Amino acid sequence: MRSGHRRVLATLALAAVAGATVGCDREDRVQTALDDARIKMRAVAPGGGLSRPELRGTTFREVAQSLRAVTTDESATPGQVAAAQLMIASAESGLAAPKASETTTRLNQVSRLAGQIRSIAIERGAATSTATVLGSYDPGPEIGEIDRAIRDTQAELEIAREDAAAIKEKIESLREGGAAEVEEARGLRAAEADMRNEALGMDDIAAADLIADAARIGRQADSHEVAAATLETEAAMLEPEAAQLELRIEGLVAQATALNKARAGVGARAQVHSASAGAASERGTRYERELDTLVSELIELSRHVTTTAKEAAEAYDRAASSAARAAQDARKSARAASGKARHSAASMRLALAEHLLETGDLLGSLAQAQPPLSSARTLTAAAQRLTTDGLSQLQGALETFRTALSDLESAGAEEGLVSALNETIGNIERRLQDAGPGAPVAGEEGDSGDAGEDLPVEDPAGDVGADAGGVGGA
Numbered sequence: 001m002r003s004g005h006r007r008v009l010a011t012l013a014l015a016a017v018a019g020a021t022v023g024c025d026r027e028d029r030v031q032t033a034l035d036d037a038r039i040k041m042r043a044v045a046p047g048g049g050l051s052r053p054e055l056r057g058t059t060f061r062e063v064a065q066s067l068r069a070v071t072t073d074e075s076a077t078p079g080q081v082a083a084a085q086l087m088i089a090s091a092e093s094g095l096a097a098p099k100a101s102e103t104t105t106r107l108n109q110v111s112r113l114a115g116q117i118r119s120i121a122i123e124r125g126a127a128t129s130t131a132t133v134l135g136s137y138d139p140g141p142e143i144g145e146i147d148r149a150i151r152d153t154q155a156e157l158e159i160a161r162e163d164a165a166a167i168k169e170k171i172e173s174l175r176e177g178g179a180a181e182v183e184e185a186r187g188l189r190a191a192e193a194d195m196r197n198e199a200l201g202m203d204d205i206a207a208a209d210l211i212a213d214a215a216r217i218g219r220q221a222d223s224h225e226v227a228a229a230t231l232e233t234e235a236a237m238l239e240p241e242a243a244q245l246e247l248r249i250e251g252l253v254a255q256a257t258a259l260n261k262a263r264a265g266v267g268a269r270a271q272v273h274s275a276s277a278g279a280a281s282e283r284g285t286r287y288e289r290e291l292d293t294l295v296s297e298l299i300e301l302s303r304h305v306t307t308t309a310k311e312a313a314e315a316y317d318r319a320a321s322s323a324a325r326a327a328q329d330a331r332k333s334a335r336a337a338s339g340k341a342r343h344s345a346a347s348m349r350l351a352l353a354e355h356l357l358e359t360g361d362l363l364g365s366l367a368q369a370q371p372p373l374s375s376a377r378t379l380t381a382a383a384q385r386l387t388t389d390g391l392s393q394l395q396g397a398l399e400t401f402r403t404a405l406s407d408l409e410s411a412g413a414e415e416g417l418v419s420a421l422n423e424t425i426g427n428i429e430r431r432l433q434d435a436g437p438g439a440p441v442a443g444e445e446g447d448s449g450d451a452g453e454d455l456p457v458e459d460p461a462g463d464v465g466a467d468a469g470g471v472g473g474a
Contacts, residue, residue, distance in 0.1 A: 030076045037063045037087050044094060045182075045229065057095060064091040071325075082326035082334070089323035089337050093344070096315035100348065103308040104243055107355060110301055111247045114362055115254030117294050121366055122258050124287030126265055128371055131281040139270035146263045150256060157252040164245040171235045171242060178231035181224045188221035233340065240347050291366065292375055299382060302359055306389070309352035313400075316345035320407075332411050339407030343421070346400035349393050350428070356390030391435055398428045 040063050044056050067084040070076050076084070195214035199207040323337035364383035367376045405421045 030070050030073050030080055033066050033070050034080060034083055034087075037067055037084075041087060041090060042225075045225070053098060057098070060091040060094040064088050064095075067091075078328070079330075082328070082330040085322055085326035086330060086333055086337055089319045089326075089341060092319040092322055093316065093341055096312050096319070096344075099308050099312035099315060100344075103305060103312055103348065103351070106301060106305045106308060107243075107351065108247065108250075110298065110305060110355060110359070111250050112254075113294060113298050113301065114359070115251055115258075117291060117298060117362065117366070119254060119258035119261070120287050120290050120294065121369060122262050123265070124284050124291060125369060126262055127280045127287060128284035131277050131284060132371075134277045134280070139266045142266050143263060146259055146266065150259045150263070153252055153256045153259060157249065157256065160245055160249045160252060164242065164249060167238055167242045167245065171238050174231045174235035174238075178228040178235070181228035181231065185221040185224035185228065188217050188224065192217045192221065237343070240351065288373055291373065295363065295366065295375070295379070298359065298362075302355070302386070305355055306352060309348050309355075313345040313348040313352070313396075316341045316348065317400075320345065335407045336411035336413070339404050339411055339413065342400050342404035342407060346397050346404055349397035349400060350424075353390045353393035353397055356386045356393060360384070360386030360390055391432065394428060394432060398425060398432065401425050401428065 040059050044059050067088050070084040071081050071088070192214045195210050195217065199210040199214070202210060320338040320341035323334050323341060326334040326337075360383045362383075363379045363386065366373060367379035367383060369376070373379065401421060401424055405418065405425065408421070409418055
């Protein structure tokens with residue numbers, strides 16, 4: 001792995017030296033900057049060899065910084081500026097990956113913590129109820145209800161595991177296909193280089209023919225690289241769904257564990273109910289203290305999730321805006337890159353909205369617990385705030401999804417993707433309508449960033465990293 005990084009760093013260093021030794025002609029300097037950026041972006045592409053996050057981040061920042069100078073260089077042609085803007089968008093997207101990854105990690109932590117809270121809330125409810133109804137306690141109905149819940153939970157868990165296995169298999173298949181495309185492109189690049197070197201020793205006519213053949217092979221390599229990036233993008237777009245399924249499985253496992261524990265507790269209480277009233281009351285008090293501690297942790301963790309998710313979404317917005325600036329000279333490519341970035345931004349906002357709404361529901365349910373928790377009023381206020389913020393993020397996700405759909409449709413996106421986006425938009429609209437008066441309504445338009453102009457050329461900078469996520473500004 002270290003030798004691989006050294007080879008990539010050597011390649012980047014050679015690119016930098018080559019750029020430094022080029023003549024002072026401004027047009028040459030612009031093209032050199034673009035070529036250097038392409039080399040660096042290939043290094044951070046899937047299979048490019050540069051995988052360490054700190055090196056990837058440095059490379060993305062260097063690319064963005066160098067190409068911003070191209071966009072303001074008066075000697076740059078419109079096509080060169082468009083290529084620079086598209087690669088800047090890719091670099092900005094790549095820089096957002098850490099925030100997106102951190103958000104996913106924290107959402108996993110939230111899921112585990114919420115499972116603990118639900119489990120402890122169940123225990124607390126059981127304990128306090130036991131303390132008040134031990135004298136007339138009949139375990140039969142409660143055991144039957146828990147058994148039904150366990151059966152339902154196990155059934156849901158089996159379905160979730162089957163769905164997770166299917167989507168993981170699809171992701172692996174897409175990435176295997178992408179790796180094959182990368183390998184094919186690598187072979188073509190080597191053949192192209194050999195032919196260009198061979199042409200150096202030929203007469204002009206023979207050399208021209210050989211160089212033309214080399215250029216054709218280069219274009220074939222470009223096609224394979226684009227195909228690899230497309231497959232990786234499709235796989236990456238499935239990752240959030242796979243993550244959500246994993247979260248669902250974790251939640252169901254925690255729920256099943258809690259239900260089994262509750263069932264065992266019911267049986268034990270049925271045997272010792274007359275002597276355990278005091279102990280049950282003490283347990284209820286202890287559980288309440290634990291709930292207070294865990295809820296505080298959950299609220300603090302939710303603040304971090306909100307921060308990182310918003311930063312990631314805003315970073316994707318910036319990437320989309322950079323891509324949209326190429327619209328006049330690279331309409332289709334700009335719309336495709338902008339649409340992908342906005343799709344990622346919308347997905348982050350949707351994930352944040354679901355987190356806020358689910359957390360608000362959890363705190364609201366705790367606030368309604370009987371007997372009431374001492375913190376019930378505080379929990380109610382927190383639940384209302386989280387629900388309000390969640391609906392706001394849901395509206396933001398809706399608007400961004402709409403803009404992403406418009407861009408992707410203009411770029412000629414596949415029917416399956418367009419259909420999926422329309423379905424997602426419809427689901428969000430129904431959720432907002434179900435939220436009732438005061439919630440954003442379907443059909444409202446919001447500020448979701450630059451949508452781009454009506455964009456006919458292919459992406460001159462390639463499609464490397466366009467959907468990876470990114471923090472704008474180096």
